[in-house]
Amino acid sequence: MSGVIDKPRLVIVLGPTASGKSDMAVELARRFDGEIVNADSLQVYRGLDIGTAKPTAEVRRLVPHHLIDSVGPDEPFSAALFQVAAEQAINDIARRGKRVFVVGGTGLYIKALLQGLVDSPSGAGKIRQELEEMARTLGNEEMLRRLAEVDPDTAARLHPNDQVRIIRALEVFRLTGRPISADRSAHGFAESRYNVLKLGIRVERQELYRRIDLRVERMLEEGLVEEVQTLLSQGYHPGLKSLRSIGYKEICAYLAGEYDLAEATRLIKRDTRHYSKRQLTWFERDSEINWVDYPDSFATICNHVMEFYG
Secondary structure (H helix, E strand, C coil): CHHHHCCCCCEEEEECCCCCHHHHHHHHHHCCCCCCEECCCCCCCCCCCCCCCCCCHHHHHHHEEECCCECCEEEEEEEEHHHHHHHHHHHHHHHHHEEEEEECCHHHHHHHHHCCCCCCCCCHHHHHHHHHHHHHHHHHHHHHHHHHCCCCCHHHHHHCCCHHHHHHHHHHHHHHCHHHHHHHHHHHCCCCCEEEEEECCCCHHHHHHHHHHHHHHHHHHHCHHHHHHHHHCCCCCCCCHEEEECCCHHHHHHHHHCHHHHHHHHHHHHHHHHHHHHHHHHHHHHCEEECCCCCCCHHHHHHHHHHCCC
C-alpha cells in the first residue's frame, strides 16, 4: 500500500518556552516505550545546560534523548543540519522498534524536519558582506524598508531587529532576482514526509509569564552566572551565536559590567516573554496542532496518542 500509512509515525510535542512540553514528552515516552528527539535550537550545545532548561542526567537515564549536547558552543548548527541529524535519529529509533517523540519550541526546526527547507541559493560571501556593512551604516529600519520595495511579503513578516533574516532575504533577491517569499510560497505545498500527531500545550498568557519569571529565577539559583563564567573561562567568545541567545547574552553583559544582576534578570524575563509570543504566533498559524491542557488532561492526551498508534 502507498500513502500516509507507509510513513514513519511521529508525535510532536510543542509549545512556547516554560509551557511544560519537556515534562509531557518524557511522560508520554515512558508510557509508550518511546525516545525523544530534541527540537530546541539551543539544547544541542554542550555546556549550555541551565540557561536552556536542558533535561537532567536523571531524566535522560529514564528516557533516551537525541540531539542534546551534539555540538560545542562555537560550532555551527542550523535548521538544515538539524533536519539531517533528526532524520538519522528517527530512523535509528524506529529500527529498534521504539516510538518517536519530537519535542521543542523551535518552529523552524520542526518545519525543516517535516517539509524540508526552501532551496534558496547559499550565501555568496561578497554580497552578504556588502549587505552587512550597509546594515551597520544605514541601520535595520532602512534595510527593512529596502526589502519592502522588492519583497513586501517577507518584509511584512519581519521585525527591524531581525537583521539576519532581512539580510538573507535581500541576498536571495540580489542573487536570483526573485523574492524569497516566492520560493517559500511554492514550498508551502510540500508534503510532510512523516505521519504526524502534533500536540501543542495551551497555557493562559499570564500563567505562562508567571512560569517564565519563576524559571528565570530558578536558573539563577541553580548557577546560570557560574555556567556563563565557565564558558567564558574556556575561551568561548560572548559574540558566538550560542552565547547571544536569551539568558546567556544578558549574563555576559552583566559579567562585562554593562549592568547589574537585577537588570540582567529583568531583561532575561522580558526577552523570554517576547520570545514566547513569537513562538505562539508561529504555532498559531499551524492548523494541524491539537491544543491540549497539561497536566490536567493527560489521560485524554494519552488516548490521542494511543489512537494515533492504533
